Amino acid sequence: MLLGLDFGGTKLAAGLVQHDGRIIAGRRSATPAGGAAASLATMLAMAHDLITAHGPVEGVGVSFGGPVEADGRTVRLSMHVAGWDNAPLAQQLEEALGVPAAIANDGDAAALAEYRFGAGRGVQHLLYLTLSTGIGGGIIIGGRLHRGEHAWAGEVGHMVLQPHGPPCPCGRNGCLESLASGLSIARDARLRLADPATPSSTLHAQPSHALTAQAVAAAAAAGDRLAHEIWQHAMEWIGIGIASAANLLNPGRVVVGGGLTRAGARLLAPVREAAARRALDPALAIMPAALGDDVGILGGAALLL
Numbered sequence: 030m031l032l033g034l035d036f037g038g039t040k041l042a043a044g045l046v047q048h049d050g051r052i053i054a055g056r057r058s059a060t061p062a063g064g065a066a067a068s069l070a071t072m073l074a075m076a077h078d079l080i081t082a083h084g085p086v087e088g089v090g091v092s093f094g095g096p097v098e099a100d101g102r103t104v105r106l107s108m109h110v111a112g113w114d115n116a117p118l119a120q121q122l123e124e125a126l127g128v129p130a131a132i133a134n135d136g137d138a139a140a141l142a143e144y145r146f147g148a149g150r151g152v153q154h155l156l157y158l159t160l161s162t163g164i165g166g167g168i169i170i171g172g173r174l175h176r177g178e179h180a181w182a183g184e185v186g187h188m189v190l191q192p193h194g195p196p197c198p199c200g201r202n203g204c205l206e207s208l209a210s211g212l213s214i215a216r217d218a219r220l221r222l223a224d225p226a227t228p229s230s231t232l233h234a235q236p237s238h239a240l241t242a243q244a245v246a247a248a249a250a251a252g253d254r255l256a257h258e259i260w261q262h263a264m265e266w267i268g269i270g271i272a273s274a275a276n277l278l279n280p281g282r283v284v285v286g287g288g289l290t291r292a293g294a295r296l297l298a299p300v301r302e303a304a305a306r307r308a309l310d311p312a313l314a315i316m317p318a319a320l321g322d323d324v325g326i327l328g329g330a331a332l333l334l
Contacts, residue, residue, distance in 0.1 A: 030047055030053060030083070030084065030086050030087065031045070031046045031047075031086055031087055031088055031089070031090060031330040031334070032044075032045060032046075032076060032086040032088070032090070032126070032329070033046050033090055033092070033325070033328065033330040034072055034076065034091045034325075034326070034329050035091075035092045035138075035325025035326050035329065036068060036072065036092070036093045036094055037109075037135070037325065038060060038094050038108070039060050039109075040058065041057065041058045041059075041060055041068060041071055042055065042057045042058075042325055042326055043056045043057075043072060043075040043076050043079060043326065044056075044079075044326035044327075045079050045086065046327060046329075046330035048334065050145065050330070052323060052327070054079055055079075055323075055326060056075035056078060056079060058071050060109075060110060064110060064111040064113075065107070065110060065111065065112030065116060066112060069118075069121065073125050073126075076089070076126060077126075080126075085128075086126075086128055088128045088129040088333045089129075089130045089131075089333075090130070090131050090133075090138075090329030090330055090331070090332035090333040091119075091130065091132035092132075092133060092134075092135045092138030092139070092325035092326070093118070094109065094110075094134075094135050095107040095108055095109075095113060095135075096180070097132050097137075097180060099177070099178070099179055099180035101131045101332075102117065102118070102120065102130075102131070103118065103119070103132075108198075118130075118132050119131060119132050131332050131333060133174065133176075133328070133332050134165070134180075135325060136159055136183055136184075137183060138325060138331070139157055139167060139318070139325070139328050140155060140156075140167025140168065140169055140183065140328075141167070141328050141332055142320055142324045142325075142328035142330075142331045143155070143284045143319065143320060144157075144169045144331070145327075145331045146319075146327050147284070147319035147320040148282070148284045148316045148317065148320075149169065152281030152282045153170075153172050154169060154280045155168070155169035155283075156185070156274055156275065156280040156284070157169075157285075157318075158185055158186075158270075158284070158285045159285075159286055159287040160210070160211075160267065160288070160290055161211055161287035161288040161289060162210060162288070163198065164186030164205055164267075164287075165183070165185070165186055166183040166184065166185035166186065166274075167183040168183045168278065168280075185205060185271075185274050186204060186206035186270075187199050187204045187205070187206060188204065188273060188274065189201060190203055190204070190205055190208060190273070194207060194208060195207045195213065195216070198212075205266060208266040209264070209267045209270070210242075211241065211242035211243075212242075213263065214245050214259060214263050215240050215241050215244075217263070218244075218256070218259050219240055221255060221259060222240070228254070228255065230248070230253055230254070230255035230256065231251070231256070232248055232253065232255060243288070243291070245259055245260055246289075246296075249295065250295060260295070261299055264299035264303065265299065265303045267303070268300045268303020268305075268307070269303060269304075271283055271285075271308075271315060272304040272308040272313075275304070275309075276308060276310075279310055283304075283313065283315045283316070284315075284316050284318050285315060285316070285318060286317070286318030286324060287318075293317075
């Protein structure tokens with residue numbers, strides 16, 4: 030068995046995974062207060078619990094919610110949890126658990142998981158996108174994870190598509206994430222509703238704090254014209270981003286996961302249409318991710334395999 034660990038900004042998860050991707054047992058916890066040290070202690074407690082109950086593991090693989098160095102052993106930083114800067118996480122896990130360890134950022138880990146166990150099976154080249162609060166990604170080339178020279182590969186969310194566009198959390202302007210992430214959809218809704226010239230919309234009844242991308246998607250599904258415009262605008266940008274990346278990489282498949290994909294066909298149909306108008310490869314296939322909330326645990330295992 031392999032031990033897969035998923036370090037997120039709001040939750041932690043651990044699971045024992047067989048080589049065929051079956052999860053034998055798992056544990057989950059909210060990310061505790063107390064920074065990196067508290068998160069590591071909580072994760073190790075769950076890991077020891079699983080190993081004690083179900084037997085030894087060959088190694089431990091980590092999906093980490095933040096940038097990771099190209100060595101696959103060191104965390105650069107976490108955007109959400111303090112204390113992770115330059116942390117030698119792989120070494121810490123090896124010392125605590127006595128087995129080899131490897132780490133990847135969550136986009137890379139998800140790409141590997143979907144490639145080996147999920148919607149990416151059967152192709153040699155894969156592009157994966159996480160469409161959620163932000164937009165991340167990962168790339169598989171020739172059946173192997175492509176991290177790049179300094180482990181910045183796969184950051185599809187930070188392709189600059191509109192140089193004078195809205196600010197992005199990365200400090201630049203006009204990135205795909207600034208145009209079409211969950212936070213960006215909510216921001217666009219608030220801006221439109223603040224304009225006195227905006228026609229009446231069911232979104233006007235939403236408190237400002239409740240104006241999420243999910244609220245916009247739900248209103249669009251119910252026939253609200255303004256919500257539909259906001260949603261379609263974001264989907265167009267996602268399609269442009271996918272086509273741009275696909276024209277560079279020519280993947281056998283593009284897999285999209287993350288919270289926004291819960292909108293189903295309301296996301297996939299316009300994204301596919303927008304991408305098809307711009308992609309050079311007429312066979313470009315865009316598929317929903319298959320692994321759901323287990324993708325981090327399975328990504329850790331896939332990293333070892």
